[in-house]
Amino acid sequence: GKALFANSGSEANDTAIKLAWYVNNALGRPQKKKIISRQRAYHGVTVATASLTGLAFAQEDFDLPIARILHTDCPHYYRGAKAGESEEAFAARLADSLERLILREGPDTVAAFFAEPVMGAGGVIVPPATYFDRIQPLLKKYEILFVVDEVISGFGRTGNMFGAQTFDLKADIMTLAKALSAGYQPISASLMTNALYEILLAQSDKLGIFGHGYTYSGHPVPAAVALETLKIYEERDIVAQVRRVGPRMQAGIRSHADHPLIGEARGIGLIGAVELVRDKATKQSFDPKAGIAAHLVRRAQHHGAILRNMPGDVVAFSPPLIISEAEIDEMMACFGRALDDTWTMVKEKQLA
Incomplete structure (x- = not known):
């Protein structure tokens, strides 16, 4: 071509x-x-x-x-x-x-x-x-x-x-x-x-x-x-590296799937996301003005992980391709803490 x-x-x-x-x-x-x-x-x-x-x-x-x-x-x-x-x-x-x-x-x-x-x-x-x-x-x-x-x-x-x-x-x-x-x-x-x-x-x-x-x-x-x-x-066979560590990140994301805030955990390789919902059963979203995903991203940064919020209260993961399994575990721990912080805030403000 x-x-x-x-x-x-x-x-x-x-x-x-x-x-x-x-x-x-x-x-x-x-x-x-x-x-x-x-x-x-x-x-x-x-x-x-x-x-x-x-x-x-x-x-x-x-x-x-x-x-x-x-x-x-x-x-x-x-x-x-x-x-x-x-x-x-x-x-x-x-x-x-x-x-x-x-x-x-x-x-x-x-x-x-x-x-x-x-x-x-x-x-x-x-x-x-x-x-x-x-x-x-x-x-x-x-x-x-x-x-x-x-x-x-x-x-x-x-x-x-x-x-x-x-x-x-x-x-x-x-x-x-x-x-x-x-x-x-x-x-x-x-x-x-x-x-x-x-x-x-x-x-x-x-x-x-x-x-x-x-x-x-x-x-x-x-x-x-x-x-x-x-x-x-x-030279560094980056594709093989992604294949090696990608499943670890996907498993980490999906390990939070049962959390009351998460409607869907999804992804492939070294890209993934969670979609935050007000009600898991009905998939009802939060009011966009509440800024739930943005709050979670701020808390994640506080705990040491840079994530990205997107329209529809989606929080995305897209780490460097050279990330190690230990770093993935650390990122997921930071995310878990941010998720709990956000759930506490949601309950306090009675948003769900």
């Missing part, structure tokens, strides 16, 4: 949108331009990528989304499943819903489908095992490009080098950032398959230059850091 470099995940996904539009113009399909993303997705904050992002904070006050951007269901079984519905049935229903959207809009108007293997900023949402097995044949059937956003899941986070390997995804375009340089320098990439590149090459004379690129695209300093980062991933 070929790569186009940029500075951030937002820019890499923006480039992917333009690639999808350019390719369809090259193929004489000027109507095939709509992009489908998902509720709770996070793909960036440029005008176009904030439109793909399926979270209110990225859109509400900016008059977004722009035209031609559509959203389908979020594959969150805990929140989205009907009573008695199995994970397989839930995945099948979401695939049917996507196909109905494609047919309603007209397959000849839909250019691409964007997905994160694991939804990151949307709350660390791991899809059901059969979800992508159901989705991918539809994309093939209707000639819709599959853009896999690996900005968070790329470079070992899920226990494989890429999330696409973990979930057996066949991407036409893959976007990378963050861990490409381990966060030390701003660099991102939009990778395309050889097949896609051949289309660009064959049609470019007819269409004219692919007029896209940034001042700092492929800047030598971030590029050198990225090359060194990739070397370290290989």
Whole structure:
């Protein structure tokens, strides 16, 4: 394949949108331009990528989304499943819903489908095992490009080098950032398959230059850091390290699943989350104004662990890939203390 470099995940996904539009113009399909993303997705904050992002904070006050951007269901079984519905049935229903959207809009108007293997900023949402097995044949059937956003899941986070390997995804375009340089320098990439590149090459004379690129695209300093980062991933076998310690973190997160505050404990590899609820039986959330997850994160920091709160009272774990099992145990102990502190506060204020 070929790569186009940029500075951030937002820019890499923006480039992917333009690639999808350019390719369809090259193929004489000027109507095939709509992009489908998902509720709770996070793909960036440029005008176009904030439109793909399926979270209110990225859109509400900016008059977004722009035209031609559509959203389908979020594959969150805990929140989205009907009573008695199995994970397989839930995945099948979401695939049917996507196909109905494609047919309603007209397959000849839909250019691409964007997905994160694991939804990151949307709350660390791991899809059901059969979800992508159901989705991918539809994309093939209707000639819709599959853009896999690996900005968070790329470079070992899920226990494989890429999330696409973990979930057996066949991407036409893959976007990378963050861990490409381990966060030390701003660099991102939009990778395309050889097949896609051949289309660009064959049609470019007819269409004219692919007029896209940034001042700092492929800047030598971030590029050198990225090359060194990739070397370290290989030399230190970081993927094997994640496979070794990931189960310890997942077990640690799930060990708190019975706590009265936790509705769901979830994750894969070295990314995970808990969703805090007011009522476990009904899955009723707290009033967002109560800031329960933010309180827990502050208490965790007090006890020595840096966690992140997300919309919907989700608390996320995404430690350095080199973390040891002993450090995971320490992080979980800090989290446990913060959880108990938060439960005490909730009871004192009679919030549950």
